[in-house]
Amino acid sequence: MKIHLRDEDRPTERRAPVTPQHARTLIEAGWDVDVETSAKRIFPDSDYNAAGCHMKPAGSWIDAPGDTVILGLKELPSLPETLPHRMIHFAHIYKDQHGWREELRRFARGGGRLYDLEFLVDSEGRRKAAFGYWAGWVGAALALWRHLARDLGAAGPSKGLSSFENRDALRSEIETLAQGGKRLPRAIVIGAKGRSGQGAVDALSIACGEITEWDKEETADLDRRALTNHDVLVNCVLVSGPGLLLLTPENLGGPDQKIRTISDVSCDPLSDYNPLPIYREPTSWKRPFITVGMNGDGEEIELTAVDNLPSLLPKEASEDFSRQLLPSLLSFDHGEEWRAALDLFESKIRKLEMAG
Numbered sequence: 001m002k003i004h005l006r007d008e009d010r011p012t013e014r015r016a017p018v019t020p021q022h023a024r025t026l027i028e029a030g031w032d033v034d035v036e037t038s039a040k041r042i043f044p045d046s047d048y049n050a051a052g053c054h055m056k057p058a059g060s061w062i063d064a065p066g067d068t069v070i071l072g073l074k075e076l077p078s079l080p081e082t083l084p085h086r087m088i089h090f091a092h093i094y095k096d097q098h099g100w101r102e103e104l105r106r107f108a109r110g111g112g113r114l115y116d117l118e119f120l121v122d123s124e125g126r127r128k129a130a131f132g133y134w135a136g137w138v139g140a141a142l143a144l145w146r147h148l149a150r151d152l153g154a155a156g157p158s159k160g161l162s163s164f165e166n167r168d169a170l171r172s173e174i175e176t177l178a179q180g181g182k183r184l185p186r187a188i189v190i191g192a193k194g195r196s197g198q199g200a201v202d203a204l205s206i207a208c209g210e211i212t213e214w215d216k217e218e219t220a221d222l223d224r225r226a227l228t229n230h231d232v233l234v235n236c237v238l239v240s241g242p243g244l245l246l247l248t249p250e251n252l253g254g255p256d257q258k259i260r261t262i263s264d265v266s267c268d269p270l271s272d273y274n275p276l277p278i279y280r281e282p283t284s285w286k287r288p289f290i291t292v293g294m295n296g297d298g299e300e301i302e303l304t305a306v307d308n309l310p311s312l313l314p315k316e317a318s319e320d321f322s323r324q325l326l327p328s329l330l331s332f333d334h335g336e337e338w339r340a341a342l343d344l345f346e347s348k349i350r351k352l353e354m355a356g
């Protein structure tokens with residue numbers, strides 16, 4: 001088997017789906033591993049080279065032999081127009097996203113196949129590899145950092161963000177502020193049993209006085225007064241339909257409403273089912289926090305909703321993702337997850353053909 005790790009097209013994408021350590025595991029299992037050099041990837045080229053990978057120029061996947069599997073994380077550049085390879089990445093084209101037809105046509109023209117990482121699932125539909133844990137960890141850490149910074153009149157993360165070398169860089173920002181002597185916040189995580197919920201709980205434990213963990217059971221009959229009797233709210237719910245409304249504009253500002261900092265890790269403001277319909281669009285690395293109202297104590301409620309949180313911690317996010325993906329890669333393309341991804345791809349190609 002021959003696999004080729006692409007340099008990511010997006011200039012800010014520093015994550016990798018396979019670490020140098022796991023590239024070595026693939027080589028030991030008999031894989032031939034090519035890796036494109038990259039000026040931005042969080043792992044240096046020299047580590048892949050030392051692991052036994054063949055280093056190739058960025059963008060050379062286009063000319064790889066036809067039997068090579070091309071691995072990446074995010075979308076492809078817009079050229080070439082034909083894709084003859086088997087490709088593994090997050091393509092973001094199966095939910096009728098902008099440009100899905102043209103992207104699928106590239107595969108149809110070249111005879112290639114897409115194994116979309118978002119749909120690499122087991123027989124119960126559970127994702128084989130996901131970035132959720134570190135999304136929750138970073139989302140909660142940003143909220144905690146900002147909350148403590150405000151207590152001391154500092155900007156904290158609201159001055160703008162760039163990716164962190166590792167989690168300790170972010171943790172030390174929080175720990176330094178927590179030593180400032182103010183009361184540690186009481187936080188609540190909704191969707192606490194999920195991947196991002198677990199990450200959020202772990203990050204909040206750096207400097208929270210108390211952490212309440214709610215999942216489906218606790219929100220079935222929502223006690224909003226108990227919900228708003230916290231300083232920090234982190235939403236990590238995977239919403240699949242209507243029903244859950246955590247906070248609406250009408251719920252803000254009541255006398256018992258203590259919440260001052262919100263992190264919406266789920267970050268789905270454009271969905272009809274958004275459980276936090278108190279903001280209209282994701283916030284950015286440049287301006288991660290916005291004010292969404294006032295709480296019962298007359299303090300501004302600040303919210304962050306960044307839609308690419310794991311990219312802020314590319315090292316940990318990549319290591320975790322690579323660890324989850326490795327067993328599937330070692331069984332490429334025999335496992336049920338590869339069959340599921342391929343079946344979906346083929347059904348989308350049929351949909352394209354029927355649409356004409």
Ligand SMILES: NC(=O)c1ccc[n+]([C@@H]2O[C@H](COP(=O)([O-])OP(=O)(O)OC[C@H]3O[C@@H](n4cnc5c(N)ncnc54)[C@H](O)[C@@H]3O)[C@@H](O)[C@H]2O)c1
Nearest residue numbers: 132135191193194195196215216219237238266307308309
């Ligand atoms: N902002 C980002 O960068 C980023 C990155 C990754 C994932 N996400 C998003 O985070 C969300 C969670 O992802 P995940 O991987 O943690 O999912 P997950 O499936 O691991 O966990 C979701 C949790 O939500 C809970 N839940 C569902 N309905 C609920 C309800 N009504 N009340 C309370 N809890 C409920 C589930 O029981 C589960 O524990 C998704 O919407 C995902 O798209 C965002």
